[in-house]
Amino acid sequence: MPFYDLSVWRQYLLSFRTQSTNTEDENEDTTAQLFFKPMGSERMEMRKRQASVTQETPSSVQPQPGIENRGSNACCFCWCCCCSCSCLTVRNQDERAASHELRTDAIPNCEESSTPTLEEVSAWSQSFDKLMRTPAGRNAFREFLRTEFSEENMLFWLACEDLKQESNKAIIQEKARLIYEDYISILSPKEVSLDSRVRELINRNMLEPSEHSFDEAQLQIYMLMLRDSYPRFMNSAIYRDLVESLSQKSAES
Secondary structure (H helix, E strand, O other), X not given: OOOOOHHHHHHHHHHHHHHHHHHHHHHXXXXXXXXXXHHHHHHHHHHHHHHXXXXXXXXXXXXXXXXXXXXXXXXXXXXXXOOOOHHHHHHHHHHHHHHXXXXXXXXXXXXXXXXOOHHHHHHHOOOHHHHHHOHHHHHHHHHHHHHOOOHHHHHHHHHHHHHHOOOOHHHHHHHXXXXXXXXXXXXXOOOOOOOHHHHHHHHHHOOOOOOOOOHHHHHHHHHXXXXXXXXXXXXXXXXXXXXXXXXXXXXXX
């Protein structure tokens, strides 16, 4: 067969192209089987695992005993910030109640005192010390301070006097803490006016509170009332009305 026979050459080319196409298709099928078949099997396997985990979760994962009741029966030694331990709540309530009792019992709204005589009231004008020595004098002066929105000065002075009468160490520490919170802290609405030196002294004293932790501050507030409030009290309507009423009763008797 001559090599230049075109019909034979065309048949040869067609047969070669057909074989090449079949070979490429076989290679592609083999490649697809290598890559896509395992992927399909892996997906099926993953789905089976997820289904088994979902089925096992309700039965295999058991709640730890006591967790569902943690809010009401939490352990006393749990220091978690979100713990609502009942015993800690009760203890905090007891501490707040004790603090409220100390605040309430320490300084009444008005000290018990008998009706002052005209001589006693007249003596108040002689010195601030004579005014502060008698319960009736302190009550009248405290009423005046209330009108000037400075009653905290008298309340602080009375709290310091009450602290000095205490001998129980635990109560002294608690009362000192309350005095600091009520009258020394800058966050308190009843903060008294003290200079920096006295404040630093109080802060040192509060490391080991005693009945004399506020002596310097008490003296400073005493002098403030003496220089500032006492002269205005003597010229106030409260003092004048008291003197006039007692003078009338004395004249009638």
